[in-house]
Structure formats: C-alpha cells, structure tokens
Amino acid sequence: MKIRILLTLFLVFSLTSIGQTKQELKVKDFFWGENDTHKNANEIPDKWKNESAVIIYKNENYDFHKFGKSVTYITSTRKRIKLLDKSAVKEFSEFSFSDLFKEPSKVIVFPIPVVFKVKQHTGSFVGIKIIKPNGNEIEIDVKKESVQVDGKTNIAISNLEVGDIIDYYIYKEDSFKSTYAFGFDPVETTLSEDYPIIDFKLFFETENDFFINFNSYNGAPELKNIPTEKKSFRRYSLEASNIDKYISNRWFYPLLDLPSYKFQVYFARSGKFEDRALAFLPEKENIIKKSVTKEEVLDLYDKRFKPDGDIGDIKDFFKDKTFKNNNEKVTSAYYYMRHYYLTRFIEAIVIDDAGIRYNPYTYYGSNPVFIRNQKQFIRHFTEFLKREKIGFEIVVAKKRFDGSISDLLIEKNVNVLLKVNTKTPIYVEYFGPHTSVNQFSPILEGTDVYLMSASKNKIDEIKKGKLPISSQAQNESKRNITLKINDAFSEVSISTVNSFKGHQKEDKLSERLLFTDYVNEDYKKFGTKSFINHVKRKKDKAKYKKALDALIEKLKIKREERLKKNIESEFKVNDIEDYTFEIKETGRYGLDSYLTYTESFKAKNTFIKKAGPNYIVEIGKLITAQIDLTDKERSRTENIHMNYPRSYNNKIIFNIPDGYSVLGIDKLNKSINNKTGAFISSAKIEENTLIVKTSKQYKNNYEPNSNWHLMVEFLDAANQFTNEKILLKKK
Numbered sequence: 001m002k003i004r005i006l007l008t009l010f011l012v013f014s015l016t017s018i019g020q021t022k023q024e025l026k027v028k029d030f031f032w033g034e035n036d037t038h039k040n041a042n043e044i045p046d047k048w049k050n051e052s053a054v055i056i057y058k059n060e061n062y063d064f065h066k067f068g069k070s071v072t073y074i075t076s077t078r079k080r081i082k083l084l085d086k087s088a089v090k091e092f093s094e095f096s097f098s099d100l101f102k103e104p105s106k107v108i109v110f111p112i113p114v115v116f117k118v119k120q121h122t123g124s125f126v127g128i129k130i131i132k133p134n135g136n137e138i139e140i141d142v143k144k145e146s147v148q149v150d151g152k153t154n155i156a157i158s159n160l161e162v163g164d165i166i167d168y169y170i171y172k173e174d175s176f177k178s179t180y181a182f183g184f185d186p187v188e189t190t191l192s193e194d195y196p197i198i199d200f201k202l203f204f205e206t207e208n209d210f211f212i213n214f215n216s217y218n219g220a221p222e223l224k225n226i227p228t229e230k231k232s233f234r235r236y237s238l239e240a241s242n243i244d245k246y247i248s249n250r251w252f253y254p255l256l257d258l259p260s261y262k263f264q265v266y267f268a269r270s271g272k273f274e275d276r277a278l279a280f281l282p283e284k285e286n287i288i289k290k291s292v293t294k295e296e297v298l299d300l301y302d303k304r305f306k307p308d309g310d311i312g313d314i315k316d317f318f319k320d321k322t323f324k325n326n327n328e329k330v331t332s333a334y335y336y337m338r339h340y341y342l343t344r345f346i347e348a349i350v351i352d353d354a355g356i357r358y359n360p361y362t363y364y365g366s367n368p369v370f371i372r373n374q375k376q377f378i379r380h381f382t383e384f385l386k387r388e389k390i391g392f393e394i395v396v397a398k399k400r401f402d403g404s405i406s407d408l409l410i411e412k413n414v415n416v417l418l419k420v421n422t423k424t425p426i427y428v429e430y431f432g433p434h435t436s437v438n439q440f441s442p443i444l445e446g447t448d449v450y451l452m453s454a455s456k457n458k459i460d461e462i463k464k465g466k467l468p469i470s471s472q473a474q475n476e477s478k479r480n481i482t483l484k485i486n487d488a489f490s491e492v493s494i495s496t497v498n499s500f501k502g503h504q505k506e507d508k509l510s511e512r513l514l515f516t517d518y519v520n521e522d523y524k525k526f527g528t529k530s531f532i533n534h535v536k537r538k539k540d541k542a543k544y545k546k547a548l549d550a551l552i553e554k555l556k557i558k559r560e561e562r563l564k565k566n567i568e569s570e571f572k573v574n575d576i577e578d579y580t581f582e583i584k585e586t587g588r589y590g591l592d593s594y595l596t597y598t599e600s601f602k603a604k605n606t607f608i609k610k611a612g613p614n615y616i617v618e619i620g621k622l623i624t625a626q627i628d629l630t631d632k633e634r635s636r637t638e639n640i641h642m643n644y645p646r647s648y649n650n651k652i653i654f655n656i657p658d659g660y661s662v663l664g665i666d667k668l669n670k671s672i673n674n675k676t677g678a679f680i681s682s683a684k685i686e687e688n689t690l691i692v693k694t695s696k697q698y699k700n701n702y703e704p705n706s707n708w709h710l711m712v713e714f715l716d717a718a719n720q721f722t723n724e725k726i727l728l729k730k731k
Contacts, residue, residue, distance in 0.1 A: 027125045031059075031078050031169040038199070042131070042165060044082055048196045051245070053088035055197040056080045056165070063205040064184075064265055069177045071267060073184065078169040081195065085162060092166050095128070095155040124172045128157065131165040178267065181277045186264035186410045188402070190254050191220055192246035200243060202261075204236040211266045211281045212236075213409050215290040220259035223288060234286060250633065253401040253641040264410045278304075279411045292408040294450050297396055298462040300411070301452060305394050305459055309380035310369070311387060313340055317526075326390050326422045331437045333384055335589060338431040339522045341371040341380075346433065346515045347531035347548070356547045363534035374416050374430040381418060381428065391421035394459065396450040397467060399443040400641065400701075405450060415444055419451065419465075427467075433518060434509040436591040442503045442644035445469045445701060472645040472677075472697045474592065475502035481622050482653045485608060489615055489657075492607050494571070494622075495600035497584075503644045505587055505595040512563075512597060514555050517583055567601060570624050576601040613730045615660075619668070620724035623650045623694050628719050634712060640703040652692040656728070662690055663727040672717040676703050676710040679717040694721065 032039065038057040048054050063074040083089050128140040140157060147154045157166070191200065204223070206212060207230075214223050216238070226235035238261065246254065254260070266279045280296055282289035317336050323329040345368070348360040361368055371377050378394060385392045397415045398405050408414070417429035417440050429440050444467055451465040478499040485492055500508050523530055532548070535541040564579045579601045587595035609616040656662055668683035681694040696718050703711060 024125050027076075027169075027171045028127055031076075031127065031171075032129070032167075038080055041080065041199075042082065044084070045198070045242070049084070051196055052083075052085050053091070053195045054082050054084065055193075055195050056082055056199065058197050058200045060202045061205075062203070062265070064210045064267070065205075065207055066209060066267075070175055071178050072173065072175045074171070074173045076169060076171040078167075080165060080167040082165050083160065083162060089160045089162060089164075093157050093160050095126075095157070095168075096152050126155075126168070126170055128155065128166065128168040130157070130160065131167060132161075133163045178269075181266070181268035183264055183266045183277070183279055183412070186262065186412055188255060188260070188262040188410075190246055190258040190260045191240055192243050192258060194245060196245045197243040198241060200240045202238040204234075206234050206265065206285070208232045208285050209267060209269050211268065211279075211285055211289070212263065213266070213280065213282070213289045214261065214263035215407075215409055216259075216261045217255070217403065217407070218257065218259045220261050223261075236288070249636065249638055250627075251640045251642050252638045255402060256400075256641065257638055262409055264412070280409070290409070291406075294462050294464070297408070297450050298452060298459070301394070301396070301416075302459045304375060305378050305382070305416070305452070307379060307382040307386045307454075307457075309376075309383045311380070311384050313369070314384055315387075326388075326420075327424055327426060329388065330385070330390065330420050330422060330426050330428075334381075334428050334431070334437050336526060337371070337381065338433075338435065339526050339528070341369060342431060343433055343519055343522045344528055345370070346519045350515055350551070351531065351544065351548065354547075354551055356551070357544060360531065363531065371430075377430040378416060378418060385418075385420065391453075393419045393421065393451040393453045393465070395419050395427070395465070395467070396452065397444045397447055399441065400445075400447055401443060405448050415441065417444075433515075434506070434513070434586075434588050436588070436593075439503075439506075439591045440467075442470070442475075442701070445644060469701060470502060470644055472647040472699055475504045475644050475646040476500070476649060477504045477646070478594075478649045480651045480653065482655070483607070483619075483622065484655045485617075485657055487657075489608055489610070491602055491604045493600070493602050495598065497596065497598050499594040499596045501587065501592055501594045502646075504646055508595055509586070509588070512559075512583065512595070513586060514552070514559060516552055518586055518588055521586060521588070563599070564601075567599060571603075571606075572621070572625070573603040573606045576603050578602045611727070615728040617654070617726050617728060619652065619654065619690075619692060619726050620722045622652050623648075623718075623722060626696075626719040626722050627715050629712065629715060636708045637705055639705050640708060640711065642698060642701050642703075644701050646698050648694075648696040650692075650694045652690075652694075654690040654692070656685075656688045656690055658688075659731050660728040661731055663729050664724075665690065665726060667724050668692055668721075668726070670717050670721060672714040674710045674713065676700065676707050677714045679714040679721070681721055690726070694718075 041056045044054050044056075057078070057080040059076075059078040061074070061076045063072075065072045065074075081088075081092065083092060126142050128142060130138040130140070132138070140155070142155060145155050145157075147156075160166070191197070204212070204214075214236075216222050221238055221240050223236050223238050226237055228235050240259075243259075246258065255262075264279070266277060266281060268277050268281070278300070280289065280292045280300060314333060314336065317340075318329075318333075321332075323332065345361065345364070348364070351357050351360045371380055382392055382394070395417045396405070397417070398408060398413055399415065402413050415429075417427055420426040420428065427438050427440055429435070446469040447467055449465050449467055451463050452459050453461045455461060476499075480497040482495045483492060484494075519530070522528070532541055532545050535544060560579065560581060563581055564576060567579070568574060568576055580599065582598050584596040584598060585594055587593040607618045607621060609618070662685060665683040665685065668681055670679060670681045672679050677699050678695065678697040681692065683690065683692045685691075696714070
C-alpha cells in the first residue's frame with residue numbers, strides 16, 4: 001500500500017541533478033542539522049503503545065517572499081514516525097510522489113486580468129532516513145532508489161522492521177513573476193491525521209505585500225507572532241502536542257468536529273490591487289485576519305454582482321409569450337438561458353474536443369455569447385429580473401462541511417446563488433447541462449446565509465437568512481423490478497424501471513445521458529438549430545455529420561459497456577447477457593421531475609438455489625447491497641452529517657412459476673420507523689405474482705450522535721432484508 005500521507009503533500013520530484021547540490025545540503029541541514037531538536041526523540045507514550053504507528057514529530061513550513069517582480073513560495077514538511085506493527089511497516093515501505101502541487105491560483109482582478117508567469121521549480125528535495133532501535137541511522141539514496149512509473153516517482157524502503165523510526169522531509173520551492181495580485185491555494189485541515197502525533201509545529205514567514213487570513217477552530221491552538229529582526233518580515237507559529245489520531249467514519253465532517261485550522265495567503269503589491277483583489281483581506285499586512293463581517297461581504301461583492309448584460313436574446317424569446325405569473329416567467333427564462341448560453345454549444349464543444357473541426361463556434365455568429373462562471377450568470381440573470389421588475393436577493397453561502405457563514409474566512413469557500421422573490425421564492429444558480437430551477441448544492445441546504453439586495457440600482461443591503469431543506473420524498477430513488485425464472489430454473493430475467501428525482505438524479509444524469517440525449521431535446525423545445533444545421537456548405541455538412549455520427553456510436557458502445565459493469569457490480573452477478581438500456585424521460589426541466597430509464601438483462605445460476613424438489617429464491621438481494629455496519633461503526637461518537645434527506649423505494653414483481661407455491665413471505669414484512677429514518681417492507685401474493693415493496697428513508701441531513709442508535713435500527717433492518725429468502729414449494 002502506498003503511503004497515505006502523500007495525499008496532503010505537494011511535490012514535483014526532480015531527478016535531473018547528480019549528487020547533492022549546495023541547495024540540497026542546505027535543505028538537509030535545515031531539517032537534520034545541529035539545530036534539530038528532535039534527532040534523538042524515540043519514546044512513545046504508554047497510551048499509544050498499541051497503535052500501528054506514532055508520529056513523534058511533525059513540522060510544516062510555509063514561506064512567502066518577494067524580490068523585485070519575483071515571488072518565491074516555499075513549502076516543506078518533515079515527519080519522524082515510529083513503526084509499531086507489521087501493518088505500518090508495509091504502509092511505509094514505499095513512497096509515491098505525484099505532481100500534487102498546484103500553481104498559485106490565478107485570480108481575475110476586476111476589471112483587469114492578472115498576468116503572471118510561473119517559472120520552473122527552483123528546488124524540490126526529499127530526504128529519508130531510517131533509525132534502527134539500536135540507534136544506527138541509514139540514509140536512503142533517494143535518487144538511486146527512485147523508479148518512474150506512470151508519471152509518479154516511487155521510492156522503495158527495504159529492510160524496514162517493527163520498532164524502526166522513519167524520518168523524512170519534503171521541500172519544494174517555486175518562483176514566479178507577478179506585477180499584480182493573486183491568492184495562493186487555501187489550506188483547510190485538521191490537526192490530527194491517520195496516526196497520533198506527539199509534537200506538531202507549524203511555521204509561517206512572510207513580508208510586506210503578503211496578506212494572511214488564518215484562524216483556528218474547535219479548540220486548536222492559536223497562531224502566535226514571533227518577533228523578527230526586520231519590521232517588514234513576519235514570523236508566526238502554531239504548536240500542539242498529544243494529538244489523537246483521526247478516525248475516518250461514514251457521514252462525518254471533520255472540520256466541524258475536530259481541532260483544525262484554515263488559512264490563505266494573498267499577494268497584492270499596491271493599494272489599488274488590494275482593492276481589486278477577490279479576497280477578504282486584512283487592513284494591513286501585519287494583521288492576521290480571523291473573521292469576516294457581513295459588511296465586508298457586502299463591500300467585496302456590491303459592485304462585482306451589479307446587474308449587467310445584454311438580454312436582447314431573452315427579450316426575443318419572450319416576444320408573443322404569456323405567463324400565468326412571475327414564477328412561470330422566471331422558470332422559463334432560466335431554462336432558455338441554460339440552452340442559449342450552454343447546451344446549444346455542446347455539440348460544438350464535442351466537435352472541438354474530438355478534433356473534427358477547429359473552432360466550430362464561428363458557425364454560431366461573429367460573437368456568440370457564453371456565460372462562463374457564477375459571477376457572470378448572477379449579473380446577467382439579475383439584469384433580466386431588473387428589467388422585468390422582479391425582486392431578488394443574492395445569496396452568499398458556505399457549504400456545511402466547512403462551517404457556518406459566521407466563520408467565513410476564505411473567499412474561495414463562498415457559494416453564490418439567487419433567491420428570486422416571486423410569490424413562491426425561486427432559487428437559481430449558475431447552470432450546468434442538467435441543472436434545474438430550485439436546485440442548488442445539497443451541502444448548502446439548511447445553512448445560515450447572507451442575503452444581499454439592491455435598494456435602487458446598487459446592491460447596498462445585507463442581512464442574515466436561511467436556505468430551505470429538501471425532504472426525503474423530494475429526493476427519491478424508485479425502482480420497479482420484475483423477476484422471471486426460466487423453465488429449467490437455470491436462468492433469471494430481470495427488467496427494471498428506474499426513476500430518480502431531486503438530488504438523487506444529479507449523478508445519474510451525467511452518468512446515463514449522452515450529449516445527444518439532451519441537446520436534441522433542447523433543440524426541439526426551443527426551436528433552435530443543431531450544429532450541423534448551422535453549416536451551410538453541403539460538403540462540410542456531410543463530412544462533419546459523418547464524423548459526428550461515428551463519434552456518437554462509439555460513445556454509445558462505451559456507455560453500454562460501462563453500464564453492464566455497473567449492473568453486474570450492483571446485483572453481484574457475472575457475465576450478464578441480453579443487456580438493454582433505454583432513456584424514457586430525462587427529467588431536466590424541474591427538480592421534482594423524474595429521470596426515468598429501463599434496464600434488462602439475463603443471468604445464469606443466480607438468486608436461485610435448488611432444495612430437493614423445491615427452490616430457494618434470494619428475493620432480498622434484489623434491493624441490492626445495503627449498509628452493513630461494523631462493530632467499530634456501531635459505537636459511534638461523532639455527529640452524523642449527510643448530504644441530504646432521501647428515500648429509496650423498490651417494488652419487486654416476481655412471477656411465480658407454474659406448479660409452485662410460495663412460502664416464507666411473512667419474513668418480508670418489516671417496519672422500523674423513527675424520527676431519523678425508516679425501513680418498511682411488505683409482501684403479498686396476487687394470483688400468480690408475488691409483490692414485495694420496500695422503502696428506506698433518511699429523514700434528515702443531520703443527526704446528533706445521540707440519535708445514532710435510532711439510525712442503526714433501520715440500517716440493520718434494511719441490511720437484514722437482503723438476506724431474506726422465499727421457498728418455491730412444488731405443489
């Protein structure tokens with residue numbers, strides 16, 4: 001198993017130099033030199049003697065400096081880890097480094113775009129050594145032991161044993177030129193990780209023109225200022241000790257419950273770029289910003305989200321149309337915009353990506369309009385609302401896993417959508433190919449938000465509000481399953497009608513629909529032309545159509561292969577035959593409309609077992625696998641955070657073979673129903689058909705850990721149902 005810690009490390013590993021350079025030796029001395037206060041640390045507290053491994057020392061460093069137009073960003077990590085069992089030995093026997101370091105974020109400084117050039121990495125170094133129980137140290141020759149595999153650098157650590165200490169560092173330096181302003185990628189993490197930590201130290205070093213947003217949460221230590229010899233230089237540290245390991249669990253948001261910290265560093269050379277920066281900057285570089293007020297939110301966004309845009313195309317669409325009310329008008333406008341500014345270009349995007357035709361967008365006119373981001377959408381849609389004299393509020397929200405809006409610190413964590421103040425409020429956000437009116441991220445549901453509004457022609461008011469929460473009935477997965485057995489009892493035929501609405505259909509839409517399944521639907525609905533119909537020359541039209549048809553056929557074949565594997569995995573069957581799939585309804589014009597598709601297949605020697613002259617049918621498996629809680633999961637202490645309330649409803653129709661009766665249907669009747677959720681099932685026989693219905697419900701998106709035992713009740717009932725069987729008794 002490759003070392004898990006590397007998920008959080010950022011390294012592009014270079015093997016170009018031979019031997020150790022002066023810079024490499026300098027980096028090595030920084031971590032392992034005379035000033036290393038942890039070079040002899042090897043003791044483990046008694047409370048952690050039974051752990052797989054313990055991190056004796058963890059050190060992280062972030063340095064931000066400038067010289068002229070150049071900016072240098074250095075990040076480094078060191079860990080000293082004692083391995084206490086064979087599992088840890090295996091875990092740390094191989095390091096795998098990927099290009100996980102991202103360039104600093106390029107931020108649009110309104111109205112002028114940021115322009116800066118990223119240079120080659122000026123230094124990326126790794127050091128690894130093993131300390132044996134007798135004190136002997138073995139330094140790994142990283143270059144010699146490195147192997148390049150699929151774009152990754154793998155380093156094997158041989159002869160590791162229980163009781164060894166592995167001590168390693170990773171150092172990376174980037175330099176680039178910048179005249180304007182930009183923000184480095186934010187860091188949001190818990191103090192704890194996979195193994196307990198005895199001693200942890202984080203260090204910052206910055207200077208003028210670097211602005212820091214930093215805060216600690218849930219009892220994590222505060223960032224402390226370290227005096228420096230220069231007024232323009234600043235150093236900070238965060239120190240912690242005796243940190244218990246992070247235990248991963250289902251439905252758990254670690255940043256909400258565990259000690260954690262968040263920060264972002266922003267670079268801005270002068271006051272005018274500070275004003276244009278898309279960030280909540282502190283007043284001065286020597287101030288650590290720990291929170292953001294609603295007034296600061298309004299100040300940052302009041303001009304950026306001012307209504308603006310050419311809505312002439314929308315006015316043309318509304319010509320000669322009448323609507324019952326503003327709800328209907330706003331809904332129609334949203335779906336038309338989704339098509340006019342996005343889905344009508346989907347074919348061109350596919351053609352461009354496939355290399356069928358360079359720059360196919362020229363067929364849509366000299367200046368086709370694209371809406372490319374949330375800000376542009378907000379400005380454009382509010383311009384329409386302003387023209388129609390329909391009130392609105394701009395919603396500023398944060399996802400639940402990142403904490404409350406009152407803890408807002410980093411602008412990148414902001415989610416923006418619109419609340420349209422029609423008789424029944426409508427929520428809309430930046431569209432994708434399948435987004436619907438009143439659809440926004442379920443992780444925003446039920447959160448406190450800021451609502452910004454305009455008194456006249458300026459966004460100048462802000463107040464607190466709350467987003468609604470959907471119900472389990474609104475987020476439904478529904479499946480009707482018909483099961484038939486052949487005369488020889490050697491093969492089953494299964495056909496399903498699958499329907500999804502609300503948040504349950506979001507992933508299914510992208511998984512199941514090809515672009516042809518929805519762009520043609522939109523062309524028909526709005527009376528617009530397909531890409532091929534934009535092409536005037538017959539020769540070009542024929543050529544592009546042939547290439548596009550061939551591409552579509554390939555995509556259909558790949559989809560069928562993928563869906564066959566999905567169905568085999570879901571029903572746990574092998575080598576299915578006669579697989580079919582068909583879209584019935586796309587469900588793209590309303591969150592409460594169903595995406596519906598059918599599937600059918602045949603499978604041999606599955607769900608049926610012979611028992612003398614009779615047969616056992618594993619009827620419960622047709623609702624597919626359910627959550628099977630481990631003993632560890634049953635003793636949960638964390639609160640339960642789920643994406644959204646939801647329901648899973650199944651109807652099984654089993655055609656009873658002639659000459660047989662069914663025994664054991666009483667075991668198919670269950671009812672667990674409490675305030676957290678439910679599992680309810682029923683069974684009955686009508687003529688020669690067994691009908692089984694099941695309903696599994698998650699009633700809320702959050703439960704305190706005190707309600708966990710109630711959730712366990714219906715989770716166990718659903719899992720137990722998958723083991724239920726009926727007997728086909730020969731008459």
